[in-house]
Amino acid sequence: MASTVGVRDARRGSRIPAWLPPYLIGPWMLAAVLCAALLVLRGPDRAFVAALSGLFGLSIAWILVCVLWPARADRTCPSCGESSLRRSDPRSTRGVECPACGHRDEEQSSFLIAEDDGEPLEPIRLEERRLAETRTAGR
Numbered sequence: 001m002a003s004t005v006g007v008r009d010a011r012r013g014s015r016i017p018a019w020l021p022p023y024l025i026g027p028w029m030l031a032a033v034l035c036a037a038l039l040v041l042r043g044p045d046r047a048f049v050a051a052l053s054g055l056f057g058l059s060i061a062w063i064l065v066c067v068l069w070p071a072r073a074d075r076t077c078p079s080c081g082e083s084s085l086r087r088s089d090p091r092s093t094r095g096v097e098c099p100a101c102g103h104r105d106e107e108q109s110s111f112l113i114a115e116d117d118g119e120p121l122e123p124i125r126l127e128e129r130r131l132a133e134t135r136t137a138g139r
Ligand SMILES: [Zn+2]
Pocket: 077, 078, 079, 080, 081, 082, 098, 099, 100, 101, 102, 103
């Protein structure tokens, strides 16, 4: 039960609908393995063509959804649930902080928040790359 609550907490603010039960992933994967075994044993048939067409159509639909509704910055704080996350360092695309509750995560990516704020990302990324190369060359 605790893991289900954790999954729900992780889904808060995400695009995955809350009604989609995570325990369906196992049966879906098992069904995929059974279908693959049937394909190997019996060869391709009408059901295979229908399933492949459905999968192809679903992937095209997914690409269209991703292109027409691109990802937005998730500013939901994992500690207090407020939509108040902001970047902790304006010179980096790493690290977020919540002014509402004081939550900080230096490892979380803040790339989408920077992009959402309209910051020019190229100078930030070039500076981060230069710093990484300097650290690597210093070894
Ligand atoms: Zn917070």
